[in-house]
Structure formats: C-alpha cells, structure tokens
Amino acid sequence: MPDLDLTIDRVRLDALRHGAVVVKTPPAVFRVTGSGALTCLQGLLTSDLLAPGDGALLYGAMLTPKGAIVTDAWVFRRADAVTLVMPCEGRAAALEIFGRTLPPRLARAVDLTGEVEVAWLLGDRGFQVLAKSGIGAPEGAGRIHEVGAGGDAVTVALAPETAPFAACLVGPTQALEPLVTRLVTAGARPGDEGDHQAARILAGWPALGAEIDERTLPQEVRYDEIGGVSYTKGCYTGQETVARLHFRGHTNRELRGLWWRGDEPELANGNGSRTVLSGEREIGSVRSRLTVDGRAIGLAVIRREVDPGAVVIAGGKRATVVALPFRGDELDA
Numbered sequence: 001m002p003d004l005d006l007t008i009d010r011v012r013l014d015a016l017r018h019g020a021v022v023v024k025t026p027p028a029v030f031r032v033t034g035s036g037a038l039t040c041l042q043g044l045l046t047s048d049l050l051a052p053g054d055g056a057l058l059y060g061a062m063l064t065p066k067g068a069i070v071t072d073a074w075v076f077r078r079a080d081a082v083t084l085v086m087p088c089e090g091r092a093a094a095l096e097i098f099g100r101t102l103p104p105r106l107a108r109a110v111d112l113t114g115e116v117e118v119a120w121l122l123g124d125r126g127f128q129v130l131a132k133s134g135i136g137a138p139e140g141a142g143r144i145h146e147v148g149a150g151g152d153a154v155t156v157a158l159a160p161e162t163a164p165f166a167a168c169l170v171g172p173t174q175a176l177e178p179l180v181t182r183l184v185t186a187g188a189r190p191g192d193e194g195d196h197q198a199a200r201i202l203a204g205w206p207a208l209g210a211e212i213d214e215r216t217l218p219q220e221v222r223y224d225e226i227g228g229v230s231y232t233k234g235c236y237t238g239q240e241t242v243a244r245l246h247f248r249g250h251t252n253r254e255l256r257g258l259w260w261r262g263d264e265p266e267l268a269n270g271n272g273s274r275t276v277l278s279g280e281r282e283i284g285s286v287r288s289r290l291t292v293d294g295r296a297i298g299l300a301v302i303r304r305e306v307d308p309g310a311v312v313i314a315g316g317k318r319a320t321v322v323a324l325p326f327r328g329d330e331l332d333a
Contacts, residue, residue: 004197004207004210004287004288005289006194006197006198006201006289006290006291007291007292008194008195008198008290008291008292009292009293010292010293012194012195013198013292013331015123015195016123016195016199016202017123017124017202017328018123018124018125019123019124019187020121020122020124020125020126020129020166020183020187021121021122021188021189021190021191021195021199022119022120022121022122022183022184022188022191023119023122023190023191023192023193023195024117024118024119024120024176024180025117025118025120026088026113026114026117026118027085027087027088027113027118028085028086028087028088028090028091028094028113029083029084029085029086029112029113029115029116029118029170030083030084030086030094030098030109030111030112030113031082031083031084031109031110031112032081032082032084032098032107032108032109032110033080033081033082033107033108033110034105034106034107034108035106035107036103036105036106036107037081037082037106037107037108038050038077038082039106039107040101040102040103040106040107041075041082041084041107042233042234042236043101043234043235043236043237044062044097044101044236044237045060045062045073045075045236046060046061046062046063046218046223046228046229046230046236046238046242047059047060047227047229047230047233048230048232048233049075049082050233051230051233052077052142053077054077054079055077055078055144055145056075056142056143056144057074057075057077057142057143057144057157057158057159057160058074058075058142058227059072059073059074059075059160059163059226059227059228060072060073060075060229061073061218061223061228061229062093062094062097062237063218063236063237063238063241063242064237064238065237066238066241067218067238067240067241067242067245068214068216068217068238069212069218069221070090070094070097071087071089071090071093071094071208072087072206072208072212072228073085073086073090073094074086074157074168076144076155076157076170078144078146078155083155083170085118085168085170086208087207087208087209089209090208091113094109095109095111115172115173116170116171116172116173117171117172117173117176118168118169119169119176119180119183120165120168120196120199121166121167121168121169121183121188122164122165122166122191122195122199123166123188123199124166125187126165126166126167126188127158127166127167128187129183129186129187129188130156130166130167130186132186133179133185134182134186135156135179135182135183136156137158137167138156138157138158140158141158141159141160141161142159142160143157143158144156144157147169147171147179148175151172151175152171152172152174152175153171153175154169154171154172154175154176154179155169155170155171157169160227162203162226162227162325163205163226164199164200164203165199197290198290201288201289201290201297201298201299202325202326202328203325203326204255204324204325204326205222206221206222206255206299207288210287210288210299211255211287211288211299211301217241217242217245217251218242219242219245219246219251219254220251220253220254220255220301221255221301222254222255222324224246225324229242231243231246231247251304252304253284253301253302253303253304254301254302254304255299255300255301255324256299256300256301256302256306256321256322256323256324257298257299257300257321257323257324257325257326257330258276258286258289258297258298258299258300258314258319258320258321258322259319259320259322259326259330260295260296260297260298260314260317260318261295261318261320262293262294262295262296263294264317264318264319265317266316266317267313267316267317274286274287275313275314275315276300276302276313276315276319277313277314278306278312278313283302283303283306283312284300284301284303284306285301285302286298286299286300286314287299287301289315290331292331293331295330295332296331297326297330297331298314298315298319299324300314302321307321308322308323309321309322
C-alpha cells in the first residue's frame with residue numbers, strides 16, 4: 001500500500017478547493033537566535049535566507065553532505081530570530097545537526113516542540129477568511145508579521161503561490177486558540193490532519209517519510225518548482241551534489257502525479273502493491289494516494305523518462321501519469 005492512503009468525502013474536498021479549512025498541528029519547532037544565527041542557517045539550508053530580508057517566509061531543507069534531504073522546513077525570518085517549522089519526523093536529526101554545527105557563541109537553537117503549534121489555513125478562500133477575521137495579514141505572499149507581543153506573540157504568514165496552504169499562524173497554544181476561533185467565525189471549516197495531507201497531495205507537495213526518504217535529492221521531489229532550493233547563494237551542506245545535478249546532469253527519478261479512473265478494476269497480480277510498472281518494468285513506487293468517491297490521485301516517484309500521459313500499472317491498477325500540481329478536476333465525478 002502507499003505510504004499514505006487517504007479517503008475523504010466530497011464535502012471536505014470542495015472545502016479544500018473552493019473554501020477555507022483551518023487545521024492545527026503540533027510540528028517540530030526550533031527558534032535560532034544569536035549574532036550568527038542567520039549566517040549559520042544560511043550554511044545549512046537549501047534556500048537563500050539572506051536575499052528576501054527580514055519578515056520573509058521561506059521553504060527549504062537540510063541535507064546530508066551527499067545532498068540527500070534530512071528534513072524539510074518552513075523558515076520564518078525575523079530581525080531577532082529565525083523560527084523553523086518542520087515535520088516531527090525530522091526533529092531528532094535537526095537537533096543533532098544543530099548540536100554539531102552551531103557555534104554556541106554565535107547561534108543557539110531552542111527546541112519549542114510541544115510549546116508552539118501551527119494553524120494552517122487551507123483552501124482557495126483562505127486569504128479572504130484571514131482578511132475577514134480581522135487578525136491582520138502581512139504585506140504580501142511569502143511575508144510574515146507579528147500579532148500580539150511578548151510570550152503571546154503569534155506569527156502570521158502568507159504562503160507563496162506554490163505552497164499547499166494559503167496562510168499559517170505560529171505561536172503558543174494559549175495565544176493561537178483564540179485566533180483559530182476567529183478564523184472559524186469568519187468562515188473557515190475546522191479540519192484535521194487528513195485535510196492537511198489532502199491539501200498537500202492536491203498541490204503535488206512532497207512530505208518527509210512519504211515522497212522524501214533517506215536517499216531523496218531535492219530536484220527529485222520538485223524543489224526547483226516549489227522554490228525549495230537556491231542556485232545563487234553561497235555554500236551550504238550538500239550543495240556540491242545539488243549544484244552538479246542542476247548545471248551538469250539530471251535526476252534519474254522525479255515526483256509525478258498519478259490519476260486512477262473510478263472504474264478501473266484491480267489486476268489479478270495487484271495485491272495492493274506500491275509498485276509502479278511500465279509494461280513488465282518496475283519504474284517507481286506510489287507514495288501517497290487520495291481517494292474521493294472511488295476516484296483517486298496520488299504521488300509517485302518514478303523514472304524521469306516516463307512522460308505525463310503515459311499509462312502505467314500503479315498499486316495494482318491502471319493509472320495515468322500526470323504533471324504536477326494537479327489541474328483540480330481529476331477527482332470530479
């Protein structure tokens with residue numbers, strides 16, 4: 001079976017596509033402070049933290065020296081601190097990297113996991129709901145601002161266009177809860193982790209532990225398209241592999257979408273397999289799948305030479321390879 005096999009109803013799908021949904025999650029959160037915080041993180045992350053200036057929201061990853069993704073992270077840059085929000089699966093690795101690489105006199109990472117939560121505002125009407133709530137919004141996409149002060153401050157961020165969410169709010173639970181209530185009052189539907197995962201599948205966005213494993217290189221999972229890597233910044237861990245692949249080569253596998261028609265029967269040798277086959281040849285694996293009323297879409301890492309439009313056997317059924325992000329009508333009846 002896929003690493004994530006999710007089924008939702010059409011009401012939830014319509015809310016994600018044409019409405020607004022708010023989901024609270026407790027991810028791993030780190031705050032890095034100190035005179036050298038920005039410089040140190042610039043040498044650890046694939047994205048360029050310096051160019052956008054203070055008040056920026058960025059997406060990137062920390063890599064192994066050989067260029068494989070250790071963990072991805074959303075990065076909130078403020079004048080006095082940098083906050084990183086990442087999957088809980090990446091927390092231990094991040095702690096190890098910070099402990100090994102951050103000079104204590106220049107930068108210090110504080111683990112805020114369990115103290116700080118995130119509210120993700122999903123859906124096409126997310127921005128309108130945020131505006132209606134009166135919470136306040138940053139000046140533009142990829143920017144952040146603060147609501148409140150001191151220990152009850154909440155960071156509000158507007159996502160870049162490619163992101164699987166419209167906006168997010170990061171702060172202590174006691175300060176975040178009233179703002180979530182305001183979003184619901186303004187028209188957001190309360191959601192759960194299933195909605196969060198469905199939104200990222202629809203956006204063709206990779207996740208640690210599913211599309212991203214211990215061997216995954218950034219370009220294999222759409223980092224060029226989603227703005228997760230810079231080719232103009234200075235050196236960072238793993239850069240040599242990433243740059244060589246970008247300027248002199250290509251990936252052998254890429255993240256693609258899959259579309260299963262609702263009436264496709266499972267083949268006799270399917271057995272719920274994650275394997276993707278082209279003829280008799282194994283070309284990749286299904287990592288995430290979203291099903292609505294018998295129709296399904298999914299994310300798979302497959303050989304790059306298999307173009308969109310190709311018909312393959314994926315998870316034991318015929319499926320069509322499609323470009324990402326999804327158009328939006330693949331799950332329509």
